[in-house]
Amino acid sequence: MKQEMFDVAIVGYGPVAKLLASLLGQKGWKVGVYERFSEPYPLPRAVHLDDEIARMLQSIIPKNELERILQPVPDLYEWQNAERQLLLGLDFSQDGISGWPGHLFFNQPELERVMDVACRKQPSISVHMGNDAIELKEFEDHVELIVKDIQGENRSIHAKYVVGCDGANSFVRKNMDHTITDLGFVADWLVVDIVTHEEREWTPMNLQLCDPARPTTVVSGGPGKRRWEFMALPGETKEDLNNEEVAWRLLEPWNITPNNAVLERHAVYTFKALWANEWQKGRLILAGDAAHLTPPFMGQGMCSGLRDSMNLAWKLDLILSGKATESILETYTVERKPHNRDVVEAALFLGNVICVTDPEAAEKRDEVFLTGGVPEFPEFPFLTKGILYQSDDRMNNKYTGKLSFQGQVKYEGKTGLFDDVVGNGWTIMSPVNHPKKVLNEEQIQFLEDIGVEFIEISESSDDKEALSDVVIDVDGKYKQYFKETGLEAVVVRPDFYLFGGAESLADLPLLVEDLSKQISRFLITATV
Structure with a gap:
C-alpha cells in the first residue's frame, strides 16, 4: 500500500x-x-x-x-411583514472594524x-x-x-x-x-438560486419576508445572482418542495420566470442548531x-x-x-465553542422571529415591532475564554477578546491595508511610542520567540515617514480607533482578536507578563 x-x-x-x-x-x-x-x-x-x-x-x-x-450591501437589510410593512431595518452598508464592508x-x-x-x-x-x-x-x-x-x-x-x-x-x-x-431546532427550507438574463436593481437588496403564509428570505447570491429561501409549511414534505415546478411557482410572484431567469439550482435543506x-x-x-x-x-x-x-x-x-x-x-475548543454557541443562539433568536406560520402569532409579533417594542438583538459575540488577558483593576478589559482594527497604512514605501503592507501574526501596537521602549529584554525576547511584530503607528509627517520602524496612519482611522477606545497599546493575536489593551503604554509590561505566563504553560522551554 x-x-x-x-x-x-x-x-x-x-x-x-x-x-x-x-x-x-x-x-x-x-x-x-x-x-x-x-x-x-x-x-x-x-x-x-x-x-x-x-x-x-x-x-x-x-x-x-x-x-x-x-x-457589498448598499442599503438596509429589511424585515417586512405580510403587508410589506417595515418591521425592522438593519444597516448593512457600514464598514466593519476589519477594514472591509461589514x-x-x-x-x-x-x-x-x-x-x-x-x-x-x-x-x-x-x-x-x-x-x-x-x-x-x-x-x-x-x-x-x-x-x-x-x-x-x-x-x-x-x-x-x-x-x-x-x-x-x-x-x-x-x-x-x-x-x-442539540438545541432541537429543525426547519426545512427550499433554497433556490437564479441568474437573471438581464441586470436588475433589487429593492431592497436583502429582505426577510415574515409572512406566515410562507416565510421567505430574498438575498444577493453574489454579483449577478439572486437567492430565495422558502420555508416548508406545516404538512409539507421535502419531496413536496424539492422539484423545479414548485420552485418556479414560488418565484412567479417575484416576477422571476423561465423567460427572464435561469434556475441555477433548487435544494431542500434542513436547518439545525x-x-x-x-x-x-x-x-x-x-x-x-x-x-x-x-x-x-x-x-x-x-x-x-x-x-x-x-x-x-x-x-x-x-x-x-x-x-x-x-x-x-485544548484552548481551541475552550475559545471557539462558546463563541459559536452564542452565534447559534443569536441565529435562533432571529429564526424565532422569522419562522412563524401561525397568523395570530404573526399578528402579535408584528404589533410588537410596529409599536416600537422591538426586542433587543443579541450583541455579536467575542472571545471570552482562553488565551486572553486576565482581569486586573489597573487595566481596561472592555476590549479583551474583541476584534482588532485594520485600516490603510503606509510602511516601507508601500500603502494599503495593514495586513498586506505590514503582515499579520502576533502584533503589539501603540500610537504613543515604540512598544519595545517600555519592555525589558526578557519580555522582548519572549515576544520575539513567538513571532510578535512591534509597531509604532503614527500620523503622517516627513520625520515619521523617514523612520523604518514606524507605520503611518494614512487616513487617521487608527488615531480615531485609539481615541474612541481610550487605549494606548494593544496586543493582537494571529486570529485578529485582542489579547488585551492598555490605557497607558506604561502598563503594557503587565499585559506582556500575563501573556508570557499564559503561553509559557504550553511552551517547550528548550526550544523557545
Missing part, C-alpha cells in the same frame, strides 16, 4: 479546509488534503460573510481579487475557485480529489488515515494531526469519541460543519467554520515548529 507523510492531513476540501491548508502552507508545513468528490462542487451554498471573514480571506487572497468576487455577498463556487488557487500555489500542499477516507488509526506520535481513490486503490497517510473539515456527516467525527448538544461538545481529542480535530451546525438566519455558518481554521492555524504552527506542546490545542 502506498504511504504518504504529512504534518497535517485534512479530510474535506470546502472553504474551511482551504483556509486552514493555505495558512499552514504559508508557514511551510506539509499538508495533505483528501476530498471524496472528484470535482469541485459547482453549485452555490453559503452567500454571506462579514468583514472579519474578509480579513481572514485577505491573508491568502489578493485584495483586488477578493473585491472582484465580493458584493457585510458582503458572494457566489461560493467562485470564492472556492480563488481559494483553491491560493492552496495549490503553496508547494507544501498536496490536494487529492476523489479520495474517500475509509479508516483512521491514532498512535502516540501520529495518525494513520486510509483513503480509497476512484480506481479503488487504498493509500496510507501518516500525519501528526488529522483535521475533519468534512461536513455535517463527518467521517473524522464518527471516528472520534464525542457527544452532541447543534454542536459537538469535543472538537479535539488527541491528534484528531474537527472544524466547520463537522463541529457545529448553525441556522442560516445570520449568514454565519461558513463564517464560523473559517474562524475555526484561523484559530487552529496559529496553534498548530506553534506545535509543529516545536515551540509549544500539544496541550495548547
Whole structure:
C-alpha cells in the first residue's frame, strides 16, 4: 500500500479546509488534503460573510481579487411583514472594524475557485480529489488515515494531526469519541438560486419576508445572482418542495420566470442548531460543519467554520515548529465553542422571529415591532475564554477578546491595508511610542520567540515617514480607533482578536507578563 507523510492531513476540501491548508502552507508545513468528490462542487451554498471573514480571506487572497468576487450591501437589510410593512431595518452598508464592508455577498463556487488557487500555489500542499477516507488509526506520535481513490486503490497517510473539515456527516467525527448538544431546532427550507438574463436593481437588496403564509428570505447570491429561501409549511414534505415546478411557482410572484431567469439550482435543506461538545481529542480535530451546525438566519455558518481554521492555524504552527506542546490545542475548543454557541443562539433568536406560520402569532409579533417594542438583538459575540488577558483593576478589559482594527497604512514605501503592507501574526501596537521602549529584554525576547511584530503607528509627517520602524496612519482611522477606545497599546493575536489593551503604554509590561505566563504553560522551554 502506498504511504504518504504529512504534518497535517485534512479530510474535506470546502472553504474551511482551504483556509486552514493555505495558512499552514504559508508557514511551510506539509499538508495533505483528501476530498471524496472528484470535482469541485459547482453549485452555490453559503452567500454571506462579514468583514472579519474578509480579513481572514485577505491573508491568502489578493485584495483586488477578493473585491472582484465580493458584493457589498448598499442599503438596509429589511424585515417586512405580510403587508410589506417595515418591521425592522438593519444597516448593512457600514464598514466593519476589519477594514472591509461589514457585510458582503458572494457566489461560493467562485470564492472556492480563488481559494483553491491560493492552496495549490503553496508547494507544501498536496490536494487529492476523489479520495474517500475509509479508516483512521491514532498512535502516540501520529495518525494513520486510509483513503480509497476512484480506481479503488487504498493509500496510507501518516500525519501528526488529522483535521475533519468534512461536513455535517463527518467521517473524522464518527471516528472520534464525542457527544452532541442539540438545541432541537429543525426547519426545512427550499433554497433556490437564479441568474437573471438581464441586470436588475433589487429593492431592497436583502429582505426577510415574515409572512406566515410562507416565510421567505430574498438575498444577493453574489454579483449577478439572486437567492430565495422558502420555508416548508406545516404538512409539507421535502419531496413536496424539492422539484423545479414548485420552485418556479414560488418565484412567479417575484416576477422571476423561465423567460427572464435561469434556475441555477433548487435544494431542500434542513436547518439545525447543534454542536459537538469535543472538537479535539488527541491528534484528531474537527472544524466547520463537522463541529457545529448553525441556522442560516445570520449568514454565519461558513463564517464560523473559517474562524475555526484561523484559530487552529496559529496553534498548530506553534506545535509543529516545536515551540509549544500539544496541550495548547485544548484552548481551541475552550475559545471557539462558546463563541459559536452564542452565534447559534443569536441565529435562533432571529429564526424565532422569522419562522412563524401561525397568523395570530404573526399578528402579535408584528404589533410588537410596529409599536416600537422591538426586542433587543443579541450583541455579536467575542472571545471570552482562553488565551486572553486576565482581569486586573489597573487595566481596561472592555476590549479583551474583541476584534482588532485594520485600516490603510503606509510602511516601507508601500500603502494599503495593514495586513498586506505590514503582515499579520502576533502584533503589539501603540500610537504613543515604540512598544519595545517600555519592555525589558526578557519580555522582548519572549515576544520575539513567538513571532510578535512591534509597531509604532503614527500620523503622517516627513520625520515619521523617514523612520523604518514606524507605520503611518494614512487616513487617521487608527488615531480615531485609539481615541474612541481610550487605549494606548494593544496586543493582537494571529486570529485578529485582542489579547488585551492598555490605557497607558506604561502598563503594557503587565499585559506582556500575563501573556508570557499564559503561553509559557504550553511552551517547550528548550526550544523557545
